[in-house]
Amino acid sequence: MASTSDIRNGLCIKYNNDIYKIIEFLHVKPGKGPAFVRTKLKSLTNGKVLDNTFSAGHKIDEVRVETHTFQYLYAEGDQFHFMNNESFEQITLDKKVLDAPDLLKEGTNVMIQINAETEAPLSVDMPASIVLEVTYAEPGVKGNTATNATKPATVETGATVNVPLFINEGDKIKIDTATGNYMERVKE
Numbered sequence: 001m002a003s004t005s006d007i008r009n010g011l012c013i014k015y016n017n018d019i020y021k022i023i024e025f026l027h028v029k030p031g032k033g034p035a036f037v038r039t040k041l042k043s044l045t046n047g048k049v050l051d052n053t054f055s056a057g058h059k060i061d062e063v064r065v066e067t068h069t070f071q072y073l074y075a076e077g078d079q080f081h082f083m084n085n086e087s088f089e090q091i092t093l094d095k096k097v098l099d100a101p102d103l104l105k106e107g108t109n110v111m112i113q114i115n116a117e118t119e120a121p122l123s124v125d126m127p128a129s130i131v132l133e134v135t136y137a138e139p140g141v142k143g144n145t146a147t148n149a150t151k152p153a154t155v156e157t158g159a160t161v162n163v164p165l166f167i168n169e170g171d172k173i174k175i176d177t178a179t180g181n182y183m184e185r186v187k188e
Helices: none
Strands: 012-015 018-028 036-043 049-055 059-062 065-076 079-084 090-094 109-115 121-125 129-137 150-155 160-164 172-176 182-186
Touching: 018 121, 090 121, 150 172, 160 172, 160 182
Parallel strands: none
Antiparallel strands: 012 018, 012 059, 018 036, 036 049, 065 079, 065 109, 079 090, 109 121, 129 150, 129 172, 150 160, 172 182
């Protein structure tokens, strides 16, 4: 049993007969009244996000997890296939378990958290950013960088990302996997 002082991002806990991952938290000490922890929890079974407040010192059930590196192989409908980089075992995960399935490129390494008691996969942590090639974009205009105007562009995985006006087809761009936003153009 852990307490609210042990809360951190990425911690998996049992709450309301489900397993949740803490996405964000904030310790609050008001001037009047007891301290509390405001959290945002994501269900690892159905993907729903809920806000919850724990009073200070509240006991929480921590789920013991192991983290392994897996390589993304391919998608088959809503099923995504991964291979363990150490044991070469393959597992299949449903699309709803992934945070940004449309940004996954074949061969990408991800960290998968596995429940140590049941050996069931809990969540998939993508790399912080991923470099993808733009397969379709309206033609860019040279020198059009002064404004913050954007246009939609399709990347090699099929995802659509808003990019600055100077991005063209064939450019490689870095995308933040947490938000799905354009970060920068990558020169090679």
